[in-house]
Amino acid sequence: MKWRGLVLTTIGLLGLLAGPANAAPATLVFTDRGPVKGAVSGEVRSFQGIPFAKPPVGALRWREPQPAARWRDPLNATKPREMCAQLPGDLPDESVNEDCLYLNVTAPKRVNRPLPVMVWFHGGGFVSGEPGYYDPVKLVTQGKVIVVTVAYRLGPLGYLATPGLTRETGNQSGSYGFQDQLAGLRWVQRNAAAFGGNPGNVTVFGESAGAESVCSMIVSPLAEGLFHKAIGQSYSCDAAMFTRAEAYDHGAEVSSKVGCRDVACLRGKPVKDLLTAWGPHGGPVIGGRELPLQPTDAIKQGKYNHVPVIWGNTLDEARMDIGSFFVGSGKPVTVEQYEQFTRADFGPLADQVLARYPVGNYASPSIAYATRLSDARNVLATCDHLNTYKLFKEAEVPVYAYQFTDRTAPVLFDWPNFEEGAAHSFELNYLFHRLFGNPLNPAQEALSKNMVGYWTTFAHTGNPNSSGTPEWKRFKTDADVQELGPTRVAPKNPAIESNCAFWAGLRR
Structure with missing residues (x-):
């Protein structure tokens, strides 16, 4: 009978995958395609x-995305595919490749029980x-998880919106x-077990644009049941995403x-x-079946996927942009520019901001500007992240907040x-593993071990705490943010050093 054959095939695959402790690890896996x-x-x-499409x-x-074609002979899955079309940016390479809907799976050499699956969405x-840039060997070996x-x-290929594209399908374009990300999660549901993973225990995680993607999954009705925990690194989930009008305006500009x-x-x-016409603009568009509401509205209305979250940022978020746009181009921010930028941003309130962030208190005008941007009023800023933690807390979602504070970390650009x-x-x-820069020193390796332990324990249980790591309190107040530093892993209150009370008052 058909069902009996299916059961026997599944049992056989799981036996091949797990096997006795001395069996050779399975490198031939049967996916649904x-x-x-x-x-x-x-x-x-x-x-x-x-x-996967x-x-x-x-x-x-x-x-x-449409289902991938089926194949019969074993597919060579030992080399990465070409990255999706992009101009040089975070990665120095460029590509015009549209055939890029592929994923990578990394698993322990041997799996003797179904393991949690962590699905990573890159930033940029x-x-x-591109996903092949990230080697998850630490997560997989230390944490006993499978990473996809x-x-x-x-x-423009991922986020162009025009009225004509919307009319084609009757769904908001952009x-x-x-x-694609949702299609990847559906692939995980169908295929995780074949690699030794548990499709009933999936954690989505991402950084920067990847964290915005995770936020989108939390509020997307189409992501329901596709994941069970979420980790967002450096994106404020209470920020507004692109509206239909904003996306159409940009689409018209690109078309022209x-x-x-x-x-x-x-x-x-x-x-x-298309890439040349696009510029730095991008991201999902609100108003379609995928994202009917802005994230804040969806969460406040209870229209979201109720899962535990880890969420956080870095202490000096904006130093990357200031370094890239100003210092790296040989034109560091001047005293005059610092005041000019502040007055342009805050108008009649600028004197209060300049008094709170006087340029003379910092090593340079570039650092002064980066500090102000790292503290408040943008999607990477600390005070905005605190708003996100409170949004989740008020929605009665278990949230564990962090701030990464290692100012001696290996640098992407020096x-x-x-x-x-x-x-x-x-x-x-x-x-x-060795994403960029110099190797970690012993203190940084210890921090890395703690962070990997937190992330993967959370993937196992929905709580980052274990006997091998310092206690991490569930977020209830501003003082419950876990500092992740090479000499200190303990609660801190970033609202104080980031002047969040000042910024809250400035809104009024």
């Missing part, structure tokens, strides 16, 4: 470049990045990259730059032309005469 052949390196098995090319450009402002890293369409008035013309344009500090993305080196 066909077999994949991976590789063993050290204590992990890796499977790279597994298609059809290539979104030709008529499928700006369409919801929705215009750059998912590619998604970027820039969230194709988010649709490439000389198009309709969808057919846009589909015929070379990828490079700009002269500028202390990068604990800048945006610098915590990633502590979760992923």
Whole structure:
């Protein structure tokens, strides 16, 4: 009978996967679309470049991802695929590749019981990045989890919105990259067990644009049941995402730059032309089936996926942007510019801000500007993150808040005469293997071990605490933010040093 054959096949696969302790690790795994052949390196098995959807090319450009074609012979899953189309950005390389809907699976060498699955979504402002850049060996080996890293369409191919594209499907256009991410999660539900994972215990996690993606999953009705825990690194979930009007305005601008008035013309344009016209703008669009409401509204109305969360940021978030845009270009912020930027941002309230952040209190005007931006009034800022923690707490979601504070962390860029500090993305080196910069020193390795322990214990249980790590309190007040530093892992109150009471009063 068909059902008996299916049961026997499943049992056989699980037996092949787990097997006795002295059996060879399984590098041939049968997915729902066909077999994949991976590789063993050290204590992990890796499977790279597994298609989870059809290539979104030709008529499928700006369409919801479609199921991948089936295959019969084992697919070589020992090498990564080419990254999604992007101009040089966080990564120095560029690509015009549209055939990029692939994912990677990293698992322990041997699995004797179903393990939690952690699904990673990379950052890059929705215009750059790729999943193969992240080696999750620490998470997999120390934490006994399976990690899946998912590619998604970027820039104009992932987030272009026009009225014509909306009319084609009757659904708000502009969230194709988010649709890809949901397709990746559905693939995990269908295939996690074949790799030794538990589809009933999935944690989504991401940094920067990846954290915004995780926030989108928390409030998306289409993500219900696809994950059970969430970790967001450096994005304030109470921020507003792009509205239909904003997305259409940008779509019209892009269409004009490439000389198009309709969808057919846009589909015929070379990828490079679209990338060049796009700029740094990007992200999911509110108003469709995927995201009917702004995140804050969805959470306040109870229309969200109730899962435990870890959420946090770094102490010096904005030093990355200030370093890139000013110091790295050879034009550090001047005293005059610092005042000019502040007056442009705050108008008649600028004198209060300048009095609270006097340029003379900092090593340079660049550091003064970065400190003000790191503290408040943007999606990376500390005070805005505290608003996110309170939003989750008021919604009665278990939330564990953190701030990464290692100002000696290995740097992504080493700009002269500028202390990068604990800048945006610098915590990633502590979760992923040698992502960038110099190796971690012994104190940083100890911090890395704690962080990996927190992240993976949370994936197992929904609570980051275990006997091997310092206690991490559930967030109830501003003083319940866990500091993650090389000499201190304990609660802190970032609202004090980031002047959050001042910023709250300035709103009035």
